[in-house]
Amino acid sequence: xxxxxxxxxxLLPKTNCRECGFATCLAFAxxxxxxxxxxxxxxxxxxxxxxxxxxxxxxxxxxxxxxEGESKLQIGNETVLFRxxxxxxxPCGIGFILKDSLSDEELKKKVALINNFQLERVGQHLSVDLxxxxxxxxxxxxxxxxxxxxxxxxxxxxxxxxxxxALKEALVLSSGRRPLVYKITKENLSSLLPVIKEFKxxxxxxxxxxxxxxxxxxxxxxxxxxxxxxxxxxxxxAQKILDLTQVRSLSLKKSQxxxxxxxxxxxxxxxxxxxxxxxxxxxxxxxxxxxxxxxxPACVLSLLTLxxxxxxxxxxxxxxxxxxxxxxxxxxxxxxxVTTNFSLSYYTVLGEVEASKIPSYILSVDTEGMSVLTAWxxxxxxxxxxxEAMKKFExxxxxxxxxxxxxxxxxxxxxxxxxxSGWEVIVGPKEAAGIPSFLKNIN
Amino acid sequence: xxIEAGSVSVVSVGATKTEGGTRAHKIEIGKKPQVAFEVWDTxxxxxxxxxxxxxxxxxxxxxxxxxxxxNEYKAKILCVKLQGAHPDFENKPPxxxxxxxxxxxxxxxxxxxxxxxxxxxxxNLVLPLCCEAAxxxxxxxxxxxxxxxxxxxxxxxxDEHNIIAESPIDINIAKQLNILISDMGLxxxxxxxxxxxxxxxxxxxxxxxxxxxARLAALAGDRTIASPFICFVGQETWRAxxxxxxxxxxxxxxxxxxxxxxxxxxTAVALLQAxxxxxxxxxxxxxxxxxxxxxxxx
Numbered sequence: 092x093x094x095x096x097x098x099x100x101x102l103l104p105k106t107n108c109r110e111c112g113f114a115t116c117l118a119f120a121x122x123x124x125x126x127x128x129x130x131x132x133x134x135x136x137x138x139x140x141x142x143x144x145x146x147x148x149x150x151x152x153x154x155x156x157x158x159e160g161e162s163k164l165q166i167g168n169e170t171v172l173f174r175x176x177x178x179x180x181x182p183c184g185i186g187f188i189l190k191d192s193l194s195d196e197e198l199k200k201k202v203a204l205i206n207n208f209q210l211e212r213v214g215q216h217l218s219v220d221l222x223x224x225x226x227x228x229x230x231x232x233x234x235x236x237x238x239x240x241x242x243x244x245x246x247x248x249x250x251x252x253x254x255x256x257a258l259k260e261a262l263v264l265s266s267g268r269r270p271l272v273y274k275i276t277k278e279n280l281s282s283l284l285p286v287i288k289e290f291k292x293x294x295x296x297x298x299x300x301x302x303x304x305x306x307x308x309x310x311x312x313x314x315x316x317x318x319x320x321x322x323x324x325x326x327x328x329a330q331k332i333l334d335l336t337q338v339r340s341l342s343l344k345k346s347q348x349x350x351x352x353x354x355x356x357x358x359x360x361x362x363x364x365x366x367x368x369x370x371x372x373x374x375x376x377x378x379x380x381x382x383x384x385x386x387x388p389a390c391v392l393s394l395l396t397l398x399x400x401x402x403x404x405x406x407x408x409x410x411x412x413x414x415x416x417x418x419x420x421x422x423x424x425x426x427x428x429v430t431t432n433f434s435l436s437y438y439t440v441l442g443e444v445e446a447s448k449i450p451s452y453i454l455s456v457d458t459e460g461m462s463v464l465t466a467w468x469x470x471x472x473x474x475x476x477x478x479e480a481m482k483k484f485e486x487x488x489x490x491x492x493x494x495x496x497x498x499x500x501x502x503x504x505x506x507x508x509x510x511x512s513g514w515e516v517i518v519g520p521k522e523a524a525g526i527p528s529f530l531k532n533i534n
Numbered sequence: 535x536x537i538e539a540g541s542v543s544v545v546s547v548g549a550t551k552t553e554g555g556t557r558a559h560k561i562e563i564g565k566k567p568q569v570a571f572e573v574w575d576t577x578x579x580x581x582x583x584x585x586x587x588x589x590x591x592x593x594x595x596x597x598x599x600x601x602x603x604x605n606e607y608k609a610k611i612l613c614v615k616l617q618g619a620h621p622d623f624e625n626k627p628p629x630x631x632x633x634x635x636x637x638x639x640x641x642x643x644x645x646x647x648x649x650x651x652x653x654x655x656x657x658n659l660v661l662p663l664c665c666e667a668a669x670x671x672x673x674x675x676x677x678x679x680x681x682x683x684x685x686x687x688x689x690x691x692x693d694e695h696n697i698i699a700e701s702p703i704d705i706n707i708a709k710q711l712n713i714l715i716s717d718m719g720l721x722x723x724x725x726x727x728x729x730x731x732x733x734x735x736x737x738x739x740x741x742x743x744x745x746x747x748a749r750l751a752a753l754a755g756d757r758t759i760a761s762p763f764i765c766f767v768g769q770e771t772w773r774a775x776x777x778x779x780x781x782x783x784x785x786x787x788x789x790x791x792x793x794x795x796x797x798x799x800x801t802a803v804a805l806l807q808a809x810x811x812x813x814x815x816x817x818x819x820x821x822x823x824x825x826x827x828x829x830x831x832x
Contacts, residue, residue: 128822154792168823173743173746173747173750174739174742174743174746175743175746175747199550204673207786212735213735305588325829327828328831329832360830364795364796364799364819365823365826367799367800368799368800368803368826368827369798369801369827369830370825371803371804372803372806372807372827372831375803375804375807375808376807387788387792388786388787388788389753389787389788389789389792389793389795389796390788390792390796392776392788392793392796393734393776393793393796393797393800394800396734396735396776396800397738397800399735399802400734400735400738400739400742400804401739401804402740403739405739405743435737436737439736439775442775446783453801462737522773524775524778526775
């Protein structure tokens with residue numbers, strides 16, 4: 092964690108020489124704490140102090156990149172224990188483990204299934220991030236299986252093998268894909284270290300408890316390996332949550348750099364629903380990567396949605412650009428609905444309007460990302476604001492019927508809106524789910 | 535139980551024979567998290583067909599529905615929603631609701647959470663009579679809201695129940711309401727907070743963070759927010775689009791029942807991590823799964 096102004100002050104020469112441009116060393120220290128000035132401005136800093144100050148300005152949890160190109164996965168760089176304190180920065184990677192013991196056909200089928208699992212939700216693209224290939228058979232089968240995976244997906248890869256010869260061949264094959272290697276331990280350190288060094292790929296470091304894990308990452312760091320993801324191996328969920336929490340907390344609150352890496356978890360439950368619950372627990376509590384064994388569309392949908400929720404910036408609700416959106420093949424007689432520019436409100440209304448198959452206009456009013464009722468309470472979504480938006484986006488030019496449909500919960504504003512806009516106001520359903528039948532009836 | 539600085543209060547629901555009631559056991563909300571089965575006093579109109587199948591048609595008869603939850607699915611506590619009292623529903627008179635509660639108490643011996651229909655004016659007539667009908671049984675009754683709490687607090691005080699204080703995803707209103715209620719003489723140790731959750735994909739993260747903030751404040755010693763949380767998971771998740779649209783309309787994502795189940799238990803899993811103490815849920819399979827999840831967290 093960053094040092095406080097007073098901590099920094101103790102490391103400065105305390106001569107008040109003013110060469111940094113500040114009247115006192117203390118004033119300079121305060122600016123350093125705010126990270127608004129560089130330590131280079133102090134010409135008299137001792138080498139020891141410099142090392143400490145530089146270390147404190149590094150992010151407490153390293154940013155690790157798996158994969159290359161557009162769909163590469165970046166995890167880590169987290170700064171808080173609770174999302175309301177700031178936000179969670181890098182959504183955890185979600186992936187599936189495939190074994191090389193599967194037949195070619197099964198492997199292709201599963202890769203295709205995972206690969207095709209993509210959807211748009213609230214304006215964001217959701218997909219699985221990783222495929223992990225696990226070696227269970229001889230080297231030649233692992234390599235053949237890898238060829239199939241490489242040829243059939245652009246998803247990021249995890250190579251699950253501790254056989255240095257197989258890994259070396261696999262890394263040659265997957266050059267340019269920057270796979271994550273799983274896993275290096277105290278026991279296989281000497282055999283895997285040369286491979287990791289040669290290919291410069293990120294690696295999972297695993298040790299059963301946190302103190303030995305910290306020793307392992309320090310050993311790796313001395314060897315120049317710092318692209319690390321940590322794991323504490325197979326253990327009960329409660330124990331895993333404790334490890335995840337301790338690693339996050341020690342790296343953030345105690346500046347323990349040897350634990351400042353993202354954390355990989357693998358679900359251990361064999362039942363499909365139980366595995367989903369386990370994964371959901373890890374997504375909520377600090378996992379950098381979650382690998383699962385069974386692929387089930389409904390469960391993956393719920394996990395990707397949970398990740399989207401947890402990693403939403405609490406200070407900035409997802410918003411869309413406020414404007415008049417034509418949905419489908421609209422004409423002058425198409426109905427006009429109004430909602431906020433909060434993504435969830437807009438996309439929920441959009442989904443239902445699309446489902447109704449009745450071409451319509453949706454007027455999205457700038458409510459600074461607030462939802463319908465919140466915006467109403469904050470006077471960001473009232474008769475004045477809606478009338479303003481109607482003028483600004485020239486709805487009159489698009490809709491000739493001069494009637495506007497408002498959310499059912501805001502029936503109370505209909506009189507006001509009618510008066511101010513001069514348009515007929517129709518009170519719509521309270522829940523977006525009622526929109527299709529509502530639109531059919533007014534047509 | 536007195537609240538110590540830095541701990542969440544424990545609200546005891548259900549009075550056993552030795553405590554003057556007729557319940558088989560009591561449930562302590564605020565210790566380890568638990569699940570209540572949601573049942574209605576009338577047949578729900580808008581629940582997915584799946585529920586008719588899983589409860590084998592008993593949804594039309596609230597008593598056999600409740601008995602099924604207790605006997606077959608081993609429910610330890612029920613949450614009865616008096617939806618039938620709603621003016622837009624069946625508009626049942628308050629006396630009928632009270633009679634329903636006394637009969638239900640004879641049919642099942644688990645502790646009860648009694649939830650009004652949500653229409654403030656009607657609840658003010660219905661809930662006091664239900665409190666009286668359940669006198670000595672120490673139920674959890676809700677919900678008190680910021681601009682309608684006095685009638686319910688008075689009734690809960692008179693008949694020695696506990697109360698649900700509902701606030702609209704707002705930590706300050708939650709605190710304020712707890713203070714208003716305790717000012718009327720109902721101790722903080724008898725309040726359970728309903729933070730008003732959204733389901734997975736529909737605003738879950740708002741309540742999630744409100745609960746984390748409130749719990750951190752409670753653990754730091756703020757008594758006014760140190761109440762356990764009740765989360766109405768079932769009612770939110772089963773109206774989510776993902777739990778409703780058929781696989782013909784949404785191919786490749788599993789059946790609506792699979793999606794609905796995943797939606798219900800994943801929402802519950804996340805809320806547990808945010809500090810939920812009582813989860814009100816609907817589907818027996820989702821409840822079985824969440825019980826299993828809670829087992830792994832111990």
